[in-house]
Amino acid sequence: GRTGIPEMILAEGKTPEETAALAVLAVETTERAIITRTDAPTANEVEECVIEEHPDAVIEHAERTETIVVYSPAFEPPSLDADIGIVTAGTSDAVPAGEAATIAREMGARVTRIDDVGVAGLARLIDRLDDCRAQDVLIIAAGREGALPTVAAGLVDVPLIGLPVSNGYGYGGDGEAALAGMLQSCTPITVVNIDAGVTAGAQAGLIARALDAARAE
Amino acid sequence: GRTGIPEMILAEGKTPEETAALAVLAVETTERAIITRTDAPTANEVEECVIEEHPDAVIEHAERTETIVVYSPAFEPPSLDADIGIVTAGTSDAVPAGEAATIAREMGARVTRIDDVGVAGLARLIDRLDDCRAQDVLIIAAGREGALPTVAAGLVDVPLIGLPVSNGYGYGGDGEAALAGMLQSCTPITVVNIDAGVTAGAQAGLIARALDAARAE
Amino acid sequence: GRTGIPEMILAEGKTPEETAALAVLAVETTERAIITRTDAPTANEVEECVIEEHPDAVIEHAERTETIVVYSPAFEPPSLDADIGIVTAGTSDAVPAGEAATIAREMGARVTRIDDVGVAGLARLIDRLDDCRAQDVLIIAAGREGALPTVAAGLVDVPLIGLPVSNGYGYGGDGEAALAGMLQSCTPITVVNIDAGVTAGAQAGLIARALDAARAE
Amino acid sequence: GRTGIPEMILAEGKTPEETAALAVLAVETTERAIITRTDAPTANEVEECVIEEHPDAVIEHAERTETIVVYSPAFEPPSLDADIGIVTAGTSDAVPAGEAATIAREMGARVTRIDDVGVAGLARLIDRLDDCRAQDVLIIAAGREGALPTVAAGLVDVPLIGLPVSNGYGYGGDGEAALAGMLQSCTPITVVNIDAGVTAGAQAGLIARALDAARAE
Amino acid sequence: GRTGIPEMILAEGKTPEETAALAVLAVETTERAIITRTDAPTANEVEECVIEEHPDAVIEHAERTETIVVYSPAFEPPSLDADIGIVTAGTSDAVPAGEAATIAREMGARVTRIDDVGVAGLARLIDRLDDCRAQDVLIIAAGREGALPTVAAGLVDVPLIGLPVSNGYGYGGDGEAALAGMLQSCTPITVVNIDAGVTAGAQAGLIARALDAARAE
Amino acid sequence: GRTGIPEMILAEGKTPEETAALAVLAVETTERAIITRTDAPTANEVEECVIEEHPDAVIEHAERTETIVVYSPAFEPPSLDADIGIVTAGTSDAVPAGEAATIAREMGARVTRIDDVGVAGLARLIDRLDDCRAQDVLIIAAGREGALPTVAAGLVDVPLIGLPVSNGYGYGGDGEAALAGMLQSCTPITVVNIDAGVTAGAQAGLIARALDAARAE
Amino acid sequence: GRTGIPEMILAEGKTPEETAALAVLAVETTERAIITRTDAPTANEVEECVIEEHPDAVIEHAERTETIVVYSPAFEPPSLDADIGIVTAGTSDAVPAGEAATIAREMGARVTRIDDVGVAGLARLIDRLDDCRAQDVLIIAAGREGALPTVAAGLVDVPLIGLPVSNGYGYGGDGEAALAGMLQSCTPITVVNIDAGVTAGAQAGLIARALDAARAE
Amino acid sequence: GRTGIPEMILAEGKTPEETAALAVLAVETTERAIITRTDAPTANEVEECVIEEHPDAVIEHAERTETIVVYSPAFEPPSLDADIGIVTAGTSDAVPAGEAATIAREMGARVTRIDDVGVAGLARLIDRLDDCRAQDVLIIAAGREGALPTVAAGLVDVPLIGLPVSNGYGYGGDGEAALAGMLQSCTPITVVNIDAGVTAGAQAGLIARALDAARAE
Ligand SMILES: Nc1ncnc2c1ncn2[C@@H]1O[C@H](COP(=O)(O)O)[C@@H](O)[C@H]1O
Ligand SMILES: Nc1ncnc2c1ncn2[C@@H]1O[C@H](COP(=O)(O)O)[C@@H](O)[C@H]1O
Ligand SMILES: Nc1ncnc2c1ncn2[C@@H]1O[C@H](COP(=O)(O)O)[C@@H](O)[C@H]1O
Ligand SMILES: Nc1ncnc2c1ncn2[C@@H]1O[C@H](COP(=O)(O)O)[C@@H](O)[C@H]1O
Ligand SMILES: [Mg+2]
Ligand SMILES: [Mg+2]
Ligand SMILES: [Mg+2]
Ligand SMILES: [Mg+2]
Ligand SMILES: [Mg+2]
Ligand SMILES: [Mg+2]
Ligand SMILES: [Mg+2]
Ligand SMILES: [Mg+2]
Missing domain, CATH: 3.40.50.1970 (Rossmann fold)
Structure with a gap:
């Protein structure tokens, strides 16, 4: 697979449950989940599921931007000189x-x-x-x-x-x-x-x- | 009728003969004809008809702009301070x-x-x-x-x-x-x-x- | 800058808070704020913020037209002979x-x-x-x-x-x-x-x- | 079939030969052919074929309107009080x-x-x-x-x-x-x-x- | 004015109050009001206003069709042989x-x-x-x-x-x-x-x- | 590759030379070339090139349909019971x-x-x-x-x-x-x-x- | 009529009552009703009506897919080898x-x-x-x-x-x-x-x- | 001005004479002219004018691509490691x-x-x-x-x-x-x-x- 661009989950067109399940899976497989276009019910569902499954994960929810990023403790953020x-x-x-x-x-x-x-x-x-x-x-x-x-x-x-x-x-x-x-x-x-x-x-x-x-x- | 905007003849969608006849009529009724969107056959027809009917008229043909203006000798150009x-x-x-x-x-x-x-x-x-x-x-x-x-x-x-x-x-x-x-x-x-x-x-x-x-x- | 056309704030696409902040700023810099396309929550927020920050301002809200104009006491309305x-x-x-x-x-x-x-x-x-x-x-x-x-x-x-x-x-x-x-x-x-x-x-x-x-x- | 509206042949999208054949057929079956949207080659082909097959037919070609009507001698024009x-x-x-x-x-x-x-x-x-x-x-x-x-x-x-x-x-x-x-x-x-x-x-x-x-x- | 087609009021794009006022006016000037595209609040407003102003008027409201017709007692329905x-x-x-x-x-x-x-x-x-x-x-x-x-x-x-x-x-x-x-x-x-x-x-x-x-x- | 659908060459958007070269290649690799949307210059070029390179090929040109099919002598036509x-x-x-x-x-x-x-x-x-x-x-x-x-x-x-x-x-x-x-x-x-x-x-x-x-x- | 494709009822654009009536009718005439694009009120209405009229019918409601299929006890499902x-x-x-x-x-x-x-x-x-x-x-x-x-x-x-x-x-x-x-x-x-x-x-x-x-x- | 992207002349929408004049000017000011979307009359006019004004210029005309590049002898081509x-x-x-x-x-x-x-x-x-x-x-x-x-x-x-x-x-x-x-x-x-x-x-x-x-x- 590609490694350049991280996986992102587009919440539009999915049920909150589907999005939350994909988010949990992403955290488990890549240590991070990036979710975009999250309305309020989706954001709630994602936060609840993540907390239940991965209580030590860090959740950043930018409301105006409608994005959520979840980091597992093991996640090592990349850093580019650009x-x-x-x-x-x-x-x-x-x-x-x-x-x-x-x-x-x-x-x-x-x-x-x-x-x-x-x-x-x-x-x-x-x-x-x-x-x-x-x-x-x-x-x-x-x-x-x-x-x-x-x-x-x-x-x-x-x-x-x-x-x-x-x-x-x-x-x-x-x-x-x-x-x-x-x-x-x-x-x-x-x-x-x-x-x-x-x-x-x-x-x-x-x-x-x-x-x-x-x-x- | 309105006097603010002079009559203008749009040549597109008319035959050269129709346009030329309208041009001659305009010269006769308003001392001037303004014709736009003239292709070559229309321009020829207009010039020929005008010269035949009004040999003393002045014809200005701006080729790049595809406009022709015909003035009868009696035409008095307006002048605005603007x-x-x-x-x-x-x-x-x-x-x-x-x-x-x-x-x-x-x-x-x-x-x-x-x-x-x-x-x-x-x-x-x-x-x-x-x-x-x-x-x-x-x-x-x-x-x-x-x-x-x-x-x-x-x-x-x-x-x-x-x-x-x-x-x-x-x-x-x-x-x-x-x-x-x-x-x-x-x-x-x-x-x-x-x-x-x-x-x-x-x-x-x-x-x-x-x-x-x-x-x- | 241009002086001919007054600054106007288009409320559509902005949060009520953003619109209200821009309105207050406009009153402070130009003695007047003109806001268009205001829905009910935006109108409320604008009125509340303006009253809080500038209790002496005059607020005109045309509901059918969905516009609000706010004048500071210092505002001098222009007048044109036209x-x-x-x-x-x-x-x-x-x-x-x-x-x-x-x-x-x-x-x-x-x-x-x-x-x-x-x-x-x-x-x-x-x-x-x-x-x-x-x-x-x-x-x-x-x-x-x-x-x-x-x-x-x-x-x-x-x-x-x-x-x-x-x-x-x-x-x-x-x-x-x-x-x-x-x-x-x-x-x-x-x-x-x-x-x-x-x-x-x-x-x-x-x-x-x-x-x-x-x-x- | 319907008798209210006469058959009409739309020449656009057909070859001149196809249109002419349909015109001859219409004359033979309904004593009249009405053809619309005829360009020059189609008009020529129609006229030639009709004259060859039905030398006594009357052909009316309205060039500006791009229509042709062909009448056999037997045709009896309808007449409405309207x-x-x-x-x-x-x-x-x-x-x-x-x-x-x-x-x-x-x-x-x-x-x-x-x-x-x-x-x-x-x-x-x-x-x-x-x-x-x-x-x-x-x-x-x-x-x-x-x-x-x-x-x-x-x-x-x-x-x-x-x-x-x-x-x-x-x-x-x-x-x-x-x-x-x-x-x-x-x-x-x-x-x-x-x-x-x-x-x-x-x-x-x-x-x-x-x-x-x-x-x- | 035209007499062939009765006046009709299109409720869409008007406030319920505007539509109701036009309906009352129509009853008063033409003995009948025909209103189309009426949503529920408009229908209520129209019915209330008409009843208040013209208690003897007959109101026919076709809900599925979203039309209302109001007749004053003086209205004489036309009748056509067609x-x-x-x-x-x-x-x-x-x-x-x-x-x-x-x-x-x-x-x-x-x-x-x-x-x-x-x-x-x-x-x-x-x-x-x-x-x-x-x-x-x-x-x-x-x-x-x-x-x-x-x-x-x-x-x-x-x-x-x-x-x-x-x-x-x-x-x-x-x-x-x-x-x-x-x-x-x-x-x-x-x-x-x-x-x-x-x-x-x-x-x-x-x-x-x-x-x-x-x-x- | 797929075997169900034969290769077809769409002539539109290609020069006649490009189309002809592809046709010759198809005959050489698949014993047949199917070319669609052929205008007159393309049809000429294809026919000339094919005849030059494969004088024993059979060329079928359906003019109204604007298609050309070329068969090499070795081509064995498929036959389906449908x-x-x-x-x-x-x-x-x-x-x-x-x-x-x-x-x-x-x-x-x-x-x-x-x-x-x-x-x-x-x-x-x-x-x-x-x-x-x-x-x-x-x-x-x-x-x-x-x-x-x-x-x-x-x-x-x-x-x-x-x-x-x-x-x-x-x-x-x-x-x-x-x-x-x-x-x-x-x-x-x-x-x-x-x-x-x-x-x-x-x-x-x-x-x-x-x-x-x-x-x- | 056609027998290949079963009758299907598109709920969109119909009232819940209209859809439910059509569903009951389909069960009565074809032993089965297939309804698509059912929102919640339509689904309720369909289920209620079917149960009332045909208490022994089997109802399958796929919520995510927004389809309902109703089978009467007499229905014999087709079976194709494909x-x-x-x-x-x-x-x-x-x-x-x-x-x-x-x-x-x-x-x-x-x-x-x-x-x-x-x-x-x-x-x-x-x-x-x-x-x-x-x-x-x-x-x-x-x-x-x-x-x-x-x-x-x-x-x-x-x-x-x-x-x-x-x-x-x-x-x-x-x-x-x-x-x-x-x-x-x-x-x-x-x-x-x-x-x-x-x-x-x-x-x-x-x-x-x-x-x-x-x-x- | 920008130096990253060279000036390019889009021939479409210009007369051949206008394009040729812009090409000559570009050669004189930047040692190079890049012209795109050149039809045959434009290409001829450009080549003639350039040769007349700058007989020592090098002209590269890519016919299929419809581009012309003209280099003056003084032009020093850039070279990037990418x-x-x-x-x-x-x-x-x-x-x-x-x-x-x-x-x-x-x-x-x-x-x-x-x-x-x-x-x-x-x-x-x-x-x-x-x-x-x-x-x-x-x-x-x-x-x-x-x-x-x-x-x-x-x-x-x-x-x-x-x-x-x-x-x-x-x-x-x-x-x-x-x-x-x-x-x-x-x-x-x-x-x-x-x-x-x-x-x-x-x-x-x-x-x-x-x-x-x-x-x-
Ligand atoms: N806001 C977004 N806009 C466009 N593409 C997105 C967005 N969020 C995620 N994607 C991409 O959409 C693709 C399909 O998403 P999905 O439907 O989740 O499989 C994924 O590969 C994401 O890279
Ligand atoms: N449902 C409708 N659809 C189309 N036109 C309508 C409808 N109802 C009323 N009208 C016409 O719309 C015109 C403009 O309506 P109004 O906005 O009421 O002045 C009137 O002259 C009516 O004849
Ligand atoms: N008339 C046509 N309409 C649509 N597709 C075509 C036509 N002729 C050939 N093709 C297909 O277009 C694809 C791309 O064609 P080409 O541009 O020749 O590589 C080929 O795989 C053909 O199967
Ligand atoms: N083929 C082309 N497609 C898009 N832009 C072009 C093309 N050729 C030139 N240009 C750009 O179009 C801009 C306007 O061109 P001009 O009309 O020549 O002033 C120039 O700044 C060029 O960079
Ligand atoms: Mg896809
Ligand atoms: Mg008009
Ligand atoms: Mg902008
Ligand atoms: Mg059809
Ligand atoms: Mg209007
Ligand atoms: Mg492709
Ligand atoms: Mg239909
Ligand atoms: Mg521009």
Whole structure:
């Protein structure tokens, strides 16, 4: 199997019982369980089952981000010599940005958050350009028209993953305007699905892993 | 009837003969004919018919823009004390931008072109900000992801009409990404249909007319 | 920064706590907070936080319109010598029309409401044509097939912003028929996103500001 | 089989040879062939084959409408005591309107054309209201935003079939804006597919037939 | 105004209070109120208000159909010498079919219901063909693939209105498959929007009115 | 590798040279080449190359169907004890139906064509029901609203594959109405992509192969 | 009527009372009722009515699958000498896979479940290839990108029905990505609608019935 | 300005003269011009203008890939210590794969092509897994259902960019099935627009540049 990206359990589409059973199994086989898109009943069920089966496990539940990570005492966290910057246009990009941060950290990268630099006020972005340039990879989350990664990619020369967010309303308001804009971007960027923080975090993590290895050569 | 916006003939969907007959009629009833979206056979037919019927008319044919304007000798061009800026992101925005310029000029406004300031190179836009701010209204044409009007509207405080352009390719490449992005823009702008330079020019012209009247009060 | 359009907080996609914190901050930095798309829990949270932090602030909550405006005692409302007309086709256009009215008023324009003049009964529109013609700018809200701005633009010569509304049902019933119809309108009009009263109000406000300045020249 | 609607041959999607063979067969079995959507090679092939097989047949080829009707000498045209009005918004609605007229006439109805009454100039429609009201059924063809049938249905009380036309450009420009608008119409109308003049003509013909029978009762 | 189609109040998109006020007004001005798409709170509010203002009014509430009709004692029901057949493919077509029946009856037509004759069991349709042929107009409601009006139109020669229903699931399951199928029908039929029983009933009613007049000539 | 379905070369998206080279290779490795979607230049190139490299090969070119099959003298055609019926609604379904027939025959099945039984004239289908019932599998090709497989599946109890065809025009006219209708069918059928005769033929062929084996048990 | 596929009642779009009445009727006329897509109130109503009317009936309610089957004591289950394999990519494919299994079993086939072999871990699929190859037909349920049937069809030579599942999120996340991928599959497969386990089960059942008959020849 | 990604000229949407002028300018300012999407007239015009203005320039025209690169004698090609693998599913993925290879090479990376490993024959992919694993980044081009990057990402742990290709036909055949499938992929990958080889190449180039720098640390 692959070792680069840790197993993650997507709670959506599963019953709380199914998710909890998969979480317990993951802790037993990999010393860690990462669960995303957890609603309240799922979170409860997971926490209860884990505590019952593994009373010594550590449970971290990020409510706003809807992710849970469970560590067995035996878990040894990876550590990579590489920086991932996670940039948001505004407050409502928090959930997928948080999902991306969780995965990136679990893969061992150093994560820097650069928040609220949407293109409506370009000065905020300009102020943080040096922070952006100091990263090895950038994940940029933006909803509505999703212009932020396009503009940033014109100013910064690091690999850049656009993460479209399903805020906004009306025509294209479910994130399709942001997705389409990032795919059409006149500055070349790669893209993940709408709200797919996990995917962005995992690919950024793979790049971080490659850089860590290169630095160690 | 309305007097604010001059009659315009859309050649698409008409035979060359139909368009030419409408052009001759317009010259006879309003001293001017404005024809847009003229392909080569239509342009020929229009020119031939006009010359035959009105040998003293002046014909202006902008080939790249695919517009023709015919003036009878009796035509008295309007003149408004107001400035319309027409901004393009890149070379491939020329056709609808030119269409908008034609209508704005025919309504009597002063027109300034500000070209090639797409967001891939933000410095070009920053360089022209004073020119943008000196206008009474801005029409901003952009294709691909269409981010330029969003970014400009964050920097300039004049009424602003976004004009999405059907370049680009792949998902949303027929101008729908640009249209969706402008409709979702996190900075408030109004929008016209994809490639609808005529519509943008006519509404900008109405604002110019209102300002001209206000200045004359 | 821009001074033309006041800061507005879109509550959708934010937690009540996030919205309330942004509202308090806006009052402290700009003497006013404008919040749109507030559901009941958000409205409560905003009112509680504002009262706690700024007991002397004035809170205006328009429930049907789902907007809240908070004024600090120090706030000096702007005043523009310009008229914005806000027209609705029917009762169900009330929410976005109200949003547009809020923004237009907060920018200082005089606002006139012209309601229930949908094209199903053309006589109602004809009756109000003089009122329409007396405005400097028109915002016209219509759902279903959204024909009202098209018809009005054939009868009135002022700048006109079409505001498509997400009522209706079946094919195109989420406002897309109205949006598409306004973009395709055979009379030239500018358009904003479905239900985007804020955008329509802000652009109409910028035109009003320009006219106010021109009148003062 | 049905006797109400005559057999019609849709040339699109068939080879010229296939269409011509079907036309000859129709003449032989029903004394008449009605062929729609004929491009030039198909028209040639049909004319050649018919002349070869049935030198005494009468061929009517409406080029703009892209229809051909062939009558054998034995054909006895039906005649109905009922009026179908076919209304167009503009010049570019000619093809489907012509198709509808052909079918309506072949079914025996009296057909009145009411052209160029699009909503951009409402006066033209008002001028022709009495003509509209004098019909037993109305077919109203309109492209772009397709508002004409909606407006007319608010003014006239006869059964009304909206016929959306695929002119226009950009978003919804292939006739989908017109179709969506007619389906969403706030005045109740029935609708046929984009450019489906044949369908509109046939259903109007069935209503005419029913009225003819009722008048004969 | 038009007299052919009675005023109807669409409750969707209005508050219960707004709908109730419109209902009372309709009773006072036209002796009758027809309200469609009424959810439970709206129905309660309407019934309460009507009873309070007009204790002698008769209220008919068809719960499955979600329509309410209120008659003042002075109301004189119209009566037309014409038959409208309302056909359904299956049980889940009941709501829009009922809406159509309500409008058709309120316009004075005789209404016959022909239920459960979907194309999965063609024998059921064949059994009822004589009933279908005895009608002056047919409204045929069908969801899923919506094939029933296409098949019926090949067997019956009366004017026919297809009414697509939003049952089904997956691709096109919101009624778009049925709508598209009816628009593409290889037998010519007219169509109304998805679930638009009101529109189908009103147009069928206009045809009935025309036939009634013709029979009276 | 799989042995059930023969290798097929899709010429679309390849240069004529690339297709011809693949054809020659297929003849050399499998004694047969099946090429679909061949335009004229591709067909020429394939024929020339094959003749040059394998002068003794047999080339069958079905022009209407746009398929070419090349057999080396050593090829031993398979033969299955199973019947595949290929049904079409009308003339314009010929291309994908022909593609399906080619693949089914190359897999060794007996193929029966049942043509022109579209639902507009139900009698034609009823006439051929016994032929349909005599098959082991049915492939039913239909365009426009695509109702034929739905109706047939209500009358015949053999496995049935719906093959939607891209004829028709307007809304859903590129085969999407037929595809959606077949997917939504109220009688259970399986479906392949629009115009995917190859896919239908190959799956029908696999069923035939399974039946042949069962009969031989 | 058809005898191959048993009657099934789709509870969606019906009231619990309507569904229960149809269930009782089915038990009375066919000794069995199969009901799918039952929510809790429907399940209760069905169980209550059946028990009241037929106290000796056996009721099987599969909650996760949302199906109910009722057998009268007189019911004689069919039995076919044929194997249907039902394969899932992951846990969240359980509902439609279960629906397919119910129908397949009710038609008399032997059913084998092969679960959790999604393409993210190809080894799991490879491990189960022999099980797959031992089936007479395969139904393969997969959501997200829906790649599993494509990959399996390249490895296994039995008739294969792809069953797209509406899990996933963002662009195409309602099952449309999976549906589109299966329709475009570069290995030929047939497909049913999104979540249409019933359709897949019924067609697989027809193939099983044909094989059973062939084996009995 | 950015230095990471070289300037590229997209010929689509520009006249040949405009493209040629931009190419000459690029040679003069950056010693190199990279032009993509060149049709024959554009290629001719570019070659003529370059030769006229810079007779000593080297012109490389990749016809199948539709790209032209012009080098002035002074150009010093960059060289990076990093490997980019470009993988294709089949022959028809050649154009965007070639575009990606051109950009990657012009940025200085070593490029390895791994062709014809589509999932229809999984053995071909398995055979090349070691080659895939030896790369620093993978670009994987696939059309139709686009499953190849999903499957490869489950087997290989390097950063991976999916490049959807617009081959295929019918539903989603313009590359949208492949795009949707890659965005929904159950193994995390990043994605670029349909046919956007340039974007994939440029982002892979940025990763290569970062690795080159890390290796040099
Ligand atoms: N939030 C998420 N977004 C996208 N993919 C996810 C998410 N969480 C888990 N996954 C992936 O989804 C794949 C399928 O998940 P499962 O349904 O749990 O088998 C797993 O391989 C996970 O890597
Ligand atoms: N169920 C319905 N479906 C479609 N249109 C309706 C329905 N009920 C009422 N209407 C029409 O919708 C139009 C707009 O309604 P209103 O929003 O009440 O002004 C009215 O003219 C009614 O004729
Ligand atoms: N007309 C067609 N429609 C769909 N698939 C096809 C067609 N012709 C060949 N194929 C299949 O397409 C797959 C990919 O083809 P290729 O691009 O030639 O590698 C092959 O495995 C063929 O089985
Ligand atoms: N084939 C291509 N696909 C996508 N982007 C491109 C392509 N070729 C050039 N570009 C980019 O498109 C942007 C806009 O190009 P232009 O229209 O030439 O100003 C440039 O910054 C290029 O980087
Ligand atoms: Mg943004
Ligand atoms: Mg741009
Ligand atoms: Mg309206
Ligand atoms: Mg019109
Ligand atoms: Mg049906
Ligand atoms: Mg058909
Ligand atoms: Mg899968
Ligand atoms: Mg592939």
